[in-house]
Structures are given as C-alpha cells and as structure tokens.
Amino acid sequence: MSVLTEPGPPPGVGPAPVLTGKSRPGEAVIKVLLVVATTTSVLVTAGILLAVLEPALEFFRRESIGEFLSFDTNKQFSALPLVVGTGLTTVIALSVAIPIGLGAAMYLSEYASKRARKWLKPTVELLAGVPSVVYGFFAVFFVIPVVLRDWLGIPVSAYNSLGAGLVLGVMIIPTIASLSEDALSAVPLALRQGSFAMGANRMQTTLRVVFPAALSGIAAAVVLGMSRAVGETMIVLMAGGSIKSTSADITQGHETMTGVIARTALGESPVESTEYKYLFAVALLLFIITFVMNMISIAIVRRFRQAY
Amino acid sequence: MASHPATFSTGQSPAAAVDALNVADDAQTIGALPDDVVMETVNLNVFYGDFHAVHDVNLSFGKNEITAMIGPSGCGKSTVLRCLNRMNDLVPSARVEGSINYHGQNIYAPKVDPIAVREHIGMVFQKPNPFPKSIYDNIAYGPRVIGMKVDNMDDVVEEALRGAALWDEVKDKLKQSAYGLSGGQQQRLCIARTIATKPDVILMDEPCSALDPIATSKVEDLMLQMRKDYTIIVVTHNMQQAARVSDRTAFFTARPDETTGNRTGLLVEFDRTKDIFANPHDPRTEAYISGRFG
Numbered sequence: 001m002s003v004l005t006e007p008g009p010p011p012g013v014g015p016a017p018v019l020t021g022k023s024r025p026g027e028a029v030i031k032v033l034l035v036v037a038t039t040t041s042v043l044v045t046a047g048i049l050l051a052v053l054e055p056a057l058e059f060f061r062r063e064s065i066g067e068f069l070s071f072d073t074n075k076q077f078s079a080l081p082l083v084v085g086t087g088l089t090t091v092i093a094l095s096v097a098i099p100i101g102l103g104a105a106m107y108l109s110e111y112a113s114k115r116a117r118k119w120l121k122p123t124v125e126l127l128a129g130v131p132s133v134v135y136g137f138f139a140v141f142f143v144i145p146v147v148l149r150d151w152l153g154i155p156v157s158a159y160n161s162l163g164a165g166l167v168l169g170v171m172i173i174p175t176i177a178s179l180s181e182d183a184l185s186a187v188p189l190a191l192r193q194g195s196f197a198m199g200a201n202r203m204q205t206t207l208r209v210v211f212p213a214a215l216s217g218i219a220a221a222v223v224l225g226m227s228r229a230v231g232e233t234m235i236v237l238m239a240g241g242s243i244k245s246t247s248a249d250i251t252q253g254h255e256t257m258t259g260v261i262a263r264t265a266l267g268e269s270p271v272e273s274t275e276y277k278y279l280f281a282v283a284l285l286l287f288i289i290t291f292v293m294n295m296i297s298i299a300i301v302r303r304f305r306q307a308y
Numbered sequence: 309m310a311s312h313p314a315t316f317s318t319g320q321s322p323a324a325a326v327d328a329l330n331v332a333d334d335a336q337t338i339g340a341l342p343d344d345v346v347m348e349t350v351n352l353n354v355f356y357g358d359f360h361a362v363h364d365v366n367l368s369f370g371k372n373e374i375t376a377m378i379g380p381s382g383c384g385k386s387t388v389l390r391c392l393n394r395m396n397d398l399v400p401s402a403r404v405e406g407s408i409n410y411h412g413q414n415i416y417a418p419k420v421d422p423i424a425v426r427e428h429i430g431m432v433f434q435k436p437n438p439f440p441k442s443i444y445d446n447i448a449y450g451p452r453v454i455g456m457k458v459d460n461m462d463d464v465v466e467e468a469l470r471g472a473a474l475w476d477e478v479k480d481k482l483k484q485s486a487y488g489l490s491g492g493q494q495q496r497l498c499i500a501r502t503i504a505t506k507p508d509v510i511l512m513d514e515p516c517s518a519l520d521p522i523a524t525s526k527v528e529d530l531m532l533q534m535r536k537d538y539t540i541i542v543v544t545h546n547m548q549q550a551a552r553v554s555d556r557t558a559f560f561t562a563r564p565d566e567t568t569g570n571r572t573g574l575l576v577e578f579d580r581t582k583d584i585f586a587n588p589h590d591p592r593t594e595a596y597i598s599g600r601f602g
C-alpha cells in the first residue's frame with residue numbers, strides 16, 4: 001500500500017490547522033441590514049426628487065420657461081427675483097458666519113487651552129440645536145427693531161433681508177465653526193512642529209500651514225453652512241418679507257425661494273392650481289442650485305486641496 | 309565652558325562593571341570638552357508635570373562639530389534636544405530648570421523670544437514632516453515667515469536644495485507636491501528647509517530612523533558635509549551612526565526613582581566619540597555600546 005496516497009499530516013506534526021471557511025450567519029444578517037439602510041436613503045432621495053419633478057413638469061406645460069426664468073417682479077410666476085432674495089440673505093449670512101465661524105474654529109483649535117476648549121466647543125455646538133423658529137423670533141422682535149433700527153439707526157422696513165441674513169448667519173456659525181474646528185484639529189501635530197521649528201509664530205503656523213492643510217474640510221463646512229442658509233425657511237419667512245424684489249436694497253424685504261414655497265404650501269391654493277404647481281417648480285430650482293453649488297465646491301476643493 | 313571641570317571621573321574599575329549596571333548612581337564622566345562652544349546646558353532639569361524627566365545635564369556643543377546623544381529609550385534624549393530650541397515650550401506640562409546658554413545668552417531667560425531662538429537653532433524631526441505644499445514652497449516657507457531679506461527666492465531654494473544634496477533629484481519638479489518624494493528625499497527636503505534660513509545650530513532627532521540604509525547613508529554623508537557650516541546635534545539609536553558621523557558623544561541613561569519608580573534620565577558620559585567607543589570610562593557606557601544593555 002502506498003504511503004504517498006495517504007492524506008493527512010506527516011507523522012509527528014499533529015493535525016493540520018483547519019483553514020476551510022466557517023459559516024458566520026450573523027455577518028450576513030448585518031450586511032443585509034446595512035444594505036437596506038443605504039438603499040432606503042438613496043430611494044427616499046430619489047422618491048422626493050420624482051415627487052417634485054412630476055408637478056414641476058406639469059407647471060412647465062402650463063407656463064413658459066421664459067416666464068419662470070424672468071426677473072420681472074410683476075409676472076406672477078417669475079422665479080429669478082426669488083433667487084435674488086435667497087442670494088442676498090445667503091451672502092449676508094455667509095459674510096457674518098465665515099469670519100466668525102472660522103475665527104472661532106482657529107481659536108478653539110490653535111489657541112485655546114485644553115480646558116477652555118473642553119467647555120467652549122460643546123457650548124458652540126449647543127447653538128446649532130436652537131430651533132430656527134426661535135431665531136426667526138429673535139430677528140423679528142430684537143435684531144430688526146432694536147439692533148438695526150434703534151442701536152445702529154439703519155432705516156430698515158419691518159421685514160428686510162439685512163435682518164434675516166444677519167440672523168441666518170448667526171444660525172450657521174456653529175455649523176461652520178464646529179466642522180472647521182474638526183478639520184483644523186485633524187491636521188497632524190508634526191506639521192505645526194515643523195513650522196514652529198522654522199521660527200514661525202502661531203498666527204503664521206495657523207494661517208500658512210494648518211489652514212491650507214485643512215482647507216478641504218473647511219470648504220466642506222462652509223458649503224454645508226451655505227446649503228443650510230439657502231434652504232433655511234423659518235427665518236426668511238418670518239423676517240425677510242414677502243414681496244418679490246430684484247433691488248439690491250437690503251433694508252427692504254425680498255421674497256425668497258423657501259419663503260414662497262412655505263407660503264404657498266400653507267395657503268389656500270388648490271392642489272390642481274398653477275400656483276400650487278409653481279411651488280414645485282421653485283423647489284426644483286432650489287434643488288438644482290444647491291446641487292450645482294455642491295459640485296462647484298467639490299471642484300474647488302479638488303483644485304486647492306493640500307493633502308497631508 | 310568653564311563651568312565644567314576639565315576631566316572628572318569617578319574612577320570605577322571596569323571589574324565592578326556588571327554590578328554597577330543595576331546600582332543606581334550619579335557617577336558622571338566628562339571627558340575633553342570642545343574649545344569653541346556654541347551652546348551649553350548648565351544643570352538642566354526637565355519636568356513634565358510632577359515627573360522629573362531629566363536630571364542635571366551639563367553638556368557643551370562645539371562649533372562645527374557633530375555631537376551625538378545616545379542612550380536607551382526613555383532616557384530623555386529627545387527631551388534635552390527639544391529644550392535646545394525651546395520646542396518643549398509647545399508641551400504645556402513641560403518645565404525647565406537650569407540654563408541653556410547659546411553664545412553666552414541663556415535662552416530660557418525671561419525676555420528671550422522662543423521664536424527668535426528657533427530662527428538660529430533649527431530642527432529636523434524623526435519622521436519626515438514636509439508641509440503639504442510644493443517642494444519650492446516648503447523651502448521658501450522659512451525665509452518667508454522669518455522675513456529674511458532675499459534678493460531672489462529661486463536662488464535661496466536652489467542653494468538650500470543643493471546644500472541638502474537634493475537639487476539634482478528635484479530640480480525639474482519644484483512645483484510638485486513634496487508628498488510625491490520618497491521618505492529619504494522628504495527627510496533631505498526637511499533638512500534643506502531647515503538650512504534655507506541659514507541657522508547656526510541644527511538639531512536632529514533620529515533623522516534616519518524612518519529611512520532605509522541607502523537613504524540613511526545619504527543623510528549621514530550630508531551631515532558630514534554640513535558640518536563645515538553648521539553645528540549639529542543629533543539623537544540616534546544607531547551606535548554605528550554615532551560612531552560614523554559624530555565628533556563627540558553624550559551617553560544618557562535612565563535611573564528609576566526608589567520611591568515612585570519613575571525613570572529619570574541623566575547624563576553618564578560625555579567625551580570624544582573615538583574615546584567613548586574605544587575606551588568608555590563608565591561601565592554603563594561600555595555595556596550599552598557593546599550591546600549588553602539598553
């Protein structure tokens with residue numbers, strides 16, 4: 001009998017280790033759950049888009065694109081004045097929130113002592129949890145009448161883009177500050193040490209080494225803040241005015257995209273009316289603008305990225 | 309300088325060597341000191357919070373010499389090195405006692421600006437840490453931040469890269485990211501970046517520990533070449549490296565505290581490298597360099 005055909009380990013070595021696969025049923029269940037979670041979020045997004053698309057297309061069957069894409073505030077279904085309104089409040093919000101948010105992030109990440117940071121960061125993040133209706137109130141009853149009119153003596157009307165934009169800016173400061181701080185403090189310590197060892201001071205190290213290294217995270221924070229500003233409804237609805245306007249005068253009110261959507265949805269317009277379909281067309285426009293903004297920011301980040 | 313006795317030995321016989329390894333003692337052997345001293349530490353003690361990391365270190369660093377600091381892990385070599393350009397200021401819990409005199413001025417004196425100190429005393433780290441910028445901007449960074457008067461930055465960059473023996477390898481890709489370079493090239497870039505500001509002293513903390521033997525020998529050649537212009541202080545775990553490149557060697561060890569068990573670093577022996585390697589006075593030095601301890 002041939003020994004060579006005998007399977008099994010050579011004598012004196014012991015049983016061969018088992019290398020065949022074990023069945024792990026738990027693993028399979030978890031994987032299915034995770035796939036379901038992922039597909040749900042994708043499907044819900046797609047579903048929303050479809051639900052918006054259908055009435056929006058119906059709107060364009062009834063009204064011309066030319067009317068929709070016109071700056072004429074007298075036309076009932078023009079949308080570009082709304083884009084102007086949203087653009088103004090967003091720009092005002094960003095011009096408040098970017099410097100303050102990034103300044104706070106730099107202080108927290110690069111200057112604050114460990115102890116100060118342990119208290120300050122959660123406090124800043126707490127602000128992000130304040131409901132926007134509270135900010136709306138704050139705009140209508142404090143910022144516009146007291147701060148703008150009484151303290152600064154600016155002759156603003158009761159509802160105006162300046163007040164709405166400033167409060168919108170305050171609202172997105174925590175988003176920008178907190179996410180930027182995460183990006184800054186993720187920059188390896190070795191880069192700061194390298195900079196200090198060259199004789200750089202803290203400001204130079206922060207602005208020329210840490211900040212550029214964290215730029216993609218900071219850009220993401222700013223874009224998220226901007227998206228929140230563009231999509232925010234309550235503040236502009238309460239404080240921003242409801243008259244379509246293409247004027248650059250921020251002391252006056254400007255109707256915004258989200259404002260018109262909320263007002264129409266709350267109003268009496270019957271479901272089949274063109275007013276109601278108009279709401280979806282504006283929503284689609286809002287969606288496209290946000291989408292394009294995100295694409296541009298991704299491209300900018302790619303271009304200026306300094307990976308470490 | 310004058311604060312050191314020229315030679316001071318405890319006169320322990322090598323026969324007592326092996327026992328002495330376990331006996332905590334303060335014996336210190338200080339051999340020949342450099343004539344032209346650029347920097348010296350005087351009774352340097354370093355603490356991290358309550359932890360006494362380094363005890364009473366007295367060292368002098370000679371102009372245009374390479375001084376190596378060797379010793380087992382945790383004995384405080386990096387700690388001492390970081391004190392020499394006040395990089396330890398970045399560790400909030402670190403506290404320094406004693407003085408470090410640089411051209412006769414105590415760099416820990418109250419009115420001294422650590423940023424000014426670092427302009428003169430540069431540092432190269434264990435892991436290459438180029439900035440996430442182009443090769444060119446990595447070199448130009450130092451001259452820019454310290455406001456160096458520069459006629460033509462291109463020339464400064466070229467000179468620094470030539471000084472670090474890197475020019476030929478990178479001259480066609482100066483605008484590319486420094487992260488595209490190999491580890492050894494990155495480390496030489498960090499050396500180039502350091503010499504771009506024309507410091508006086510260069511501190512190196514295990515500059516070759518992340519590099520392969522070929523890259524290591526390039527950096528060692530570079531150090532020998534740089535010695536004519538700079539005073540170099542290098543921490544290394546590689547005994548052959550210390551023997552190959554340094555003029556003087558300081559051997560440190562760590563001694564556990566009887567009550568707390570904390571290991572405090574101290575200087576055991578400081579002498580010309582050739583003397584330390586050929587004829588170590590202290591049995592602990594001998595044991596370490598012969599590989600029996602540490």
Ligand SMILES: Nc1ncnc2c1ncn2[C@@H]1O[C@H](COP(=O)(O)OP(=O)(O)OP(=O)(O)O)[C@@H](O)[C@H]1O
Pocket residue numbers: 356361379380381382383384385386387388399401571573
């Ligand atoms: N930032 C710090 N905070 C607290 N303790 C520290 C710090 N840095 C170093 N130490 C402690 O100081 C002692 C000396 O450390 P150091 O890094 O100087 O040793 P080393 O000789 O460089 O060691 P190695 O050869 O491993 O690099 C160690 O006990 C270490 O734990």
Ligand SMILES: [Mg+2]
Pocket residue numbers: 385386387513543
């Ligand atoms: Mg070390």
